[in-house]
Amino acid sequence: MSSEHQQAIGNVNSFNAFTNYNIVNFNAEIDAEGRQILQWLSPLEPQQRHQGVQTNRLDGIGNWVLGTNEFRKWSVEEDGCVEPVLFCDGNPGVGKTYLRYEDC
């Protein structure tokens, strides 16, 4: 493995599938077989929709949800101390897709 390749792997170490997903790096890091494998795993490309959501989102909306104790506990608590499943329910159009919490 080249040092360049190792560097690239180091960069995606945070495993941040959406925000690290960069089409340029993607092509450089993953070989031809790798690309075939990814296509074989699923035809769906959720990161494309995510970019649309990021563009249309209005900062601050829905912050209260992600500031709740329920969310905080669920996202940071140690394993086994909390229910693994969190469900935000709401009627169509209330903004479930656009929830974002900004640390202040």
Place this chain on the structure above:
Amino acid sequence: MIDTLCDQAKGKDIAVVGLYCDFLAQQEQTTTGMLGAILKQLAVGGGISEYIRQAFQEAKKEFGGRSLRLPELVEIMKKAVAPLPRVFICIDALDESTPKHRRAFLESLREIVRASVNTRIFFTGRPHVGDEIMKCFGRVIRIPVSPTRGDIRSYLEMRLGSDTDPDVMDDELRADIMRVIPEKVSEV
């Protein structure tokens, strides 16, 4: 949500992956298609493991190169999440997935969560899918979402600010919009 979790995850070995369900893509949103999309993100983030390559090579040998079968996919996903200290799987608009595939999808996620205590799942959806989630997972943390008046006001300000026909707007109309709509929406 995904970006918030990603911000928390920076610099740590935490995976944040997600899926948007969509009425318009129901044909591709089969159980294996949805789970495969999650695995694909784990593979992009952490590199394609040898066991994934092997499964691919095996499948290619068969006539027409078959796709992954569900039990096989679930086993691979368990292996993929096992070494990670924390994995967040975010599924948006679960109600937009086809009911036919939803049950098997939820059951597969349950199997993954049970095998790995480090995996957390976040769903959004209309209230009716809550029962299906509860039935499958037993206990679930539930947060009902409705926009606050502040949210509605921010949204209205943004929309009024990007009005393509600002000449027809005056202060009085603007004040009325900002007063009446948040009140009405909050009553819903």
